[in-house]
Every structure is written in structure tokens, then in C-alpha cells.
Amino acid sequence: MSTKFSRRNALKMGLGAGLGATTALYAPAVLSSDAPVIRYLGTAVNMGDEIEKKLFEDTGIKVQYISKTTDEVTKSVLTQPNSFDIVDSEYFSLPKLVPSGNILGMDTTRIKEWDNVTSIFTKGITPGGKKVGLQGTAPSKVMYLTGATSGEFADDATQYATLIPTVYNADTLGIRPDLIDGPITSWADLMRPEFKGKAATLNIPSIGIMDAAMVVEAMGEYTYPDKGNMTKAEIDLTMKIFTEAKKAGHFRAFWSDFNESVNLMASGEVVIQSMWSPAITAVKAQGKPCIYQPLKEGYRAWAAGFALPKTTKGKQADVVYEFINWYLSGWVGAYLNRQGYYSAVLSTAKEYMSENEWGFWMEGKPATEDILSPSGAKLGSVGEVRDGGSYEDRMGGVACWNATMDENKYMVRKWNEMVAA
Numbered sequence: 001m002s003t004k005f006s007r008r009n010a011l012k013m014g015l016g017a018g019l020g021a022t023t024a025l026y027a028p029a030v031l032s033s034d035a036p037v038i039r040y041l042g043t044a045v046n047m048g049d050e051i052e053k054k055l056f057e058d059t060g061i062k063v064q065y066i067s068k069t070t071d072e073v074t075k076s077v078l079t080q081p082n083s084f085d086i087v088d089s090e091y092f093s094l095p096k097l098v099p100s101g102n103i104l105g106m107d108t109t110r111i112k113e114w115d116n117v118t119s120i121f122t123k124g125i126t127p128g129g130k131k132v133g134l135q136g137t138a139p140s141k142v143m144y145l146t147g148a149t150s151g152e153f154a155d156d157a158t159q160y161a162t163l164i165p166t167v168y169n170a171d172t173l174g175i176r177p178d179l180i181d182g183p184i185t186s187w188a189d190l191m192r193p194e195f196k197g198k199a200a201t202l203n204i205p206s207i208g209i210m211d212a213a214m215v216v217e218a219m220g221e222y223t224y225p226d227k228g229n230m231t232k233a234e235i236d237l238t239m240k241i242f243t244e245a246k247k248a249g250h251f252r253a254f255w256s257d258f259n260e261s262v263n264l265m266a267s268g269e270v271v272i273q274s275m276w277s278p279a280i281t282a283v284k285a286q287g288k289p290c291i292y293q294p295l296k297e298g299y300r301a302w303a304a305g306f307a308l309p310k311t312t313k314g315k316q317a318d319v320v321y322e323f324i325n326w327y328l329s330g331w332v333g334a335y336l337n338r339q340g341y342y343s344a345v346l347s348t349a350k351e352y353m354s355e356n357e358w359g360f361w362m363e364g365k366p367a368t369e370d371i372l373s374p375s376g377a378k379l380g381s382v383g384e385v386r387d388g389g390s391y392e393d394r395m396g397g398v399a400c401w402n403a404t405m406d407e408n409k410y411m412v413r414k415w416n417e418m419v420a421a
Contacts, residue, residue, distance in 0.1 A: 036319045041066040041076055042088025051332055059326050061319060070206075077102050081309040086320050090304045092137040092206065092228075092402040094162050098151055103307040105145040105160025110321050113328045113345045120395055121165045121303070121344065122157065130396030132301075136210065136228025136403035139165065139303045149310065163305025164324050165344035167336050170299035170394045174261075174275030178289045179268055187211075187297050188218035190272055196250050200264055200273035203254035205415035207402055210300050211274045212238050214399065218297050228403030235411050243418045254419050265290060277340030280387070285377035292340070292387040298399030299388075305344075337361050342391065364390030 035056065040047070040063045052063055066084055068076060074093050076083060081102040089097065097103055108114045119125050124132050124140030134141060142162055144154040153162070175184050181194075190199055202208050213227040216238050224234060245251065252270050255261045262282045264270040275292065283290035306324050308317060326332075333349025336342070338357065343349040350358055359365035364385055371380035380386075388394045405411055 035060050035062045036316075037062045037064050038320055038323055039064050039066060039083070039085045040088065041068070041084035041086065042073055043067065043070055047088075048335075051335060054331055055323070055326060058331075059322060061323055061326075077309065082311040084309060085312045085316055086323070087307050087309065088166070088304060089163065089307065090302060090402060091139045091142055091163065092302070092404050094142045094153075095137065095404050097307075098142070098145065098153060098162060101149065101151040102310055103162075104310050104312070105148040105150060105158075106162070106164050106307055107148070107321075108159055108161050108164075110325075111164055111328070112325050113348060116345050116347050117165060117328075118342075118344060118346055120168070126392050126396045127346070128392045128396070130392060132395060133298060133399045133401070135224075135226050135399065136300075136401035138401045139163075139168075139305075163307050164328070165303060165305040166327060167341050167343065168301065168303035169277055169341050170301050170388070170398050171274070171276060172295055172299050172388070173272055173293050174265060174280050174283075175291050175293050176265060176268060176271045176289065177291050179271040184272065184293050185296055186218045187214040187295050188220075189295075190215050191219065191245060191250065195272050196248070197252055198269070198271045199251055200253040200255055200261070200270045201251065202261070202274045203256040203419060205412045206404065206408070207300075207302075208254075208274070209235070209238065209405075209411055209415060210400060210402060212242050214297060214300060216241055218295075227400045229405050230407065230411065232407055232410055235405075235407060235414050239414045239418045243421045246418055246421050281340060281373060281379060284379050285373050294388040294394075294397070298397045299394065300400055300402070301395070301398040302402045340386075342395065346391075360384075360386055362391045364393060 038061060047063065055061055055063065070090065070093065073087065073089060074096050077087055077097050078100050087103065119127055120132055121139045121143055124134060124138060126132065132138065142153050144158045145160045145162055146152050146154045146158065148160050173184065173187065173190060201211055210227055213224055216222055217224060221241060222237055224230065253264055255264060258276065258279055261273065261275055261279045264273065266283045266286050266288050277292060280290050280292045308320055312320060328345045328348065330348030330352045333343030333345055334352035337349050337353065338361065356368045360367045360371055360380065366383045366385050367380050368382065370378055370382060373379050
């Protein structure tokens with residue numbers, strides 16, 4: 001998420017393509033020679049070759065990528081708001097972006113499926129009524145602005161959203177069950193002595209610190225009032241524990257690239273580590289057993305969405321809203337769900353998934369047919385269930401969200417010192 005190689009690689013590898021025959025919801029807007037182009041700023045997490053192709057087939061819209069790391073995306077919004085037509089950002093970046101006034105409040109009356117956006121974003125609860133953890137930058141805490149050009153978050157629902165949500169997930173540890181003795185039930189298991197030299201975590205400070213906090217809390221070392229907004233003393237405590245483990249040779253690697261995390265696990269060099277859902281899929285596609293392990297303390301979640309810069313107006317804004325409405329109309333949602341992500345509008349995505357796929361990915365039901373990756377690789381056999389179970393169980397088990405801390409600069413410095421120790 002903080003590197004442009006991250007989840008886009010998963011999409012380009014074909015882990016989310018191949019949805020079968022569908023009916024286009026939109027007629028092509030124009031001929032290709034006159035195709036409107038959207039300058040798309042982001043890490044390209046939520047796009048891929050198949051999505052781009054389908055977008056053009058259905059709408060005639062083309063995308064010009066401005067792919068940058070998460071921190072570079074934030075910098076571009078703050079310093080060059082006229083350089084893009086749409087920004088794909090994560091909710092944890094909003095405390096930096098919104099006060100600048102450089103992103104417009106997204107007019108929810110122009111979003112066809114707004115009333116069907118999952119209540120996790122709008123109310124902080126699952127569709128089934130489970131309360132979602134609010135530590136960190138939970139989307140429901142930063143969902144609305146007080147006005148179209150406001151630089152302030154609203155306490156209650158308004159017409160203007162900060163981001164139109166697109167994709168999100170509940171992240172946890174990935175394990176190689178064939179190379180591990182005994183059950184893995186806790187974030188604290190990442191630090192078990194028998195995993196010395198075979199454990200890894202991700203080297204993206206703003207995300208890695210949250211995983212580290214989940215570990216520290218699970219070990220019983222400290223209970224954070226808010227893992228997503230630590231004091232300097234709490235950062236020091238967290239990094240002290242991880243620095244000691246680093247110096248003792250506990251960690252085989254600190255990865256910052258999707259492919260690196262896949263290779264570490266597929267090779268068996270690492271048997272337990274922080275992972276992203278499509279990386280689990282990629283390891284399985286190589287024929288290696290890999291589990292996205294549910295843990296008793298819950299998940300660390302993240303979420304992303306689209307916004308317009310204050311400079312996008314008129315016809316170009318119309319094109320961007322058309323793109324967003326297409327994105328939420330179901331095809332892309334199903335594409336994302338098949339990778340183990342979750343789509344913002346579940347009802348439209350369901351229309352593009354088979355009963356078996358929906359049951360497996362979303363309802364925690366045993367597969368009635370083999371679960372295949374879009375490239376045809378077998379991911380699950382008849383009778384298997386998704387790691388962590390249903391949407392309600394996984395998202396209802398979220399403990400915290402990725403966040404930008406008040407002491408972010410200090411945290412990054414201390415994290416980098418730990419990695420270099």
C-alpha cells in the first residue's frame with residue numbers, strides 16, 4: 001500500500017480476472033479515438049489490466065496512471081492538486097489531506113449506489129450489526145465533511161463524503177501450516193522462539209507499527225488506549241520489543257513488496273509473517289499450502305476510496321463521477337472479492353459472482369465446487385471454507401485500522417532505527 005508495486009502486482013498477475021460472461025451496464029461513451037482520459041493518481045492498488053479493459057469496453061473511458069507510493073500520493077495532493085483528475089487514497093491519509101482543502105467533498109447524491117455502500121463505512125457496523133473496532137483511522141470516523149469545500153470532518157452524515165469507498169480488507173498473519181507444528185491462535189505467536197529466523201513482517205512503518213502493536217498487546221506487554229495514535233513513550237516501548245527481536249535474529253526479512261512476501265512464503269524461508277490476502281492466493285496458486293490465519297485478538301484493517309481534487313470541474317468531473325459509478329456497479333466488486341478483498345457495494349458485486357463463489361468468499365460456506373483463481377489455478381477444494389470465515393466474522397473481528405499518528409515523523413524514525421539495528 002505504500003509501494004506502487006504492492007497490490008497492483010496481484011491484479012496484473014491475473015489473481016482477480018476472469019469473471020465469466022457478464023452484461024455491460026453501460027454503453028461505450030465515445031469512440032476510442034475520442035476517448036475521455038482520467039488522470040488517475042494513486043498506488044494503483046484498485047486497478048489492473050482487466051479492470052482497465054472492461055472500463056473502456058463499458059464506458060469508453062481511458063485511464064492515465066500517475067502511480068506513486070502512498071506518501072508521494074499525499075505529497076502530490078498537497079502540492080500539485082492540478083496534476084490529476086481523481087485520487088485513489090487510503091482513509092488513514094485523510095487527516096493529512098482534508099485540512100489542506102485540496103480535495104473536494106464527494107457529492108453522494110451523484111453516486112448511484114450510495115445508499116447501498118456497506119454500513120462499515122457509513123455507520124461503523126457490519127450489515128449484520130456487529131460493531132467494528134474504531135482504533136486507528138476507522139473510515140466511519142472520517143467519512144463525511146461539513147461542506148463541499150470544507151477542510152473539516154463532520155461528526156454526523158452529510159451530503160459530502162471524504163472518499164467514495166472502493167476496497168478494504170481485514171489483514172492478519174499468513175502461515176505455512178505444513179512447516180509449523182501446533183496451532184497459531186494469536187498475534188503473539190509471531191514472536192515464538194521456534195520461529196527465530198523464519199518470521200517476517202512488512203517494512204512499511206505506518207502499517208508495520210500497527211502489526212507490532214497487535215503483537216505487543218497480545219504478548220501482554222502493554223494495552224494501548226489507541227494503537228493508531230501512540231505517544232512517543234508507547235512508540236519507544238513497541239520498538240524496543242521489536243528491536244530486541246531484530247537483534248536476536250528473529251526476523252528473516254522485513255518486506256516492502258508484494259512479490260517479496262510471496263517468494264518468502266512460497267520458498268519456505270519464512271513460515272509466519274504479516275501478509276496481504278492476494279499474497280496468500282499467489283502462494284496457493286503455486287501449489288503451496290498457505291493460510292490467512294484468524295487470530296483471537298482480531299484483524300488490522302485498511303480501506304481505500306476515490307476523491308476529486310478541487311481543480312476537477314465541469315465535464316471532466318462528470319467523466320470522473322461516471323467512472324466511479326461504473327466502479328461500484330458490480331463487475332469490479334466481484335473482481336476484488338475473488339481476490340479476497342471486499343467491495344464497498346456488496347449487493348452489486350453479488351450479481352457478478354456464482355452462488356458457490358459468493359458462498360465461499362462472503363458467507364463462509366463450504367465450497368460446492370473447486371475454488372479457482374481467475375488464471376485457473378486451484379485455490380480451494382470442494383468442502384473447504386475461507387480462512388477466517390464469513391464477511392461478518394472477518395470484518396466484525398476488526399480490532400484496529402491503519403492510521404496516521406500525531407507523532408508520525410517520530411514513529412517513522414524509530415521504526416527505521418529498528419529495521420537498521
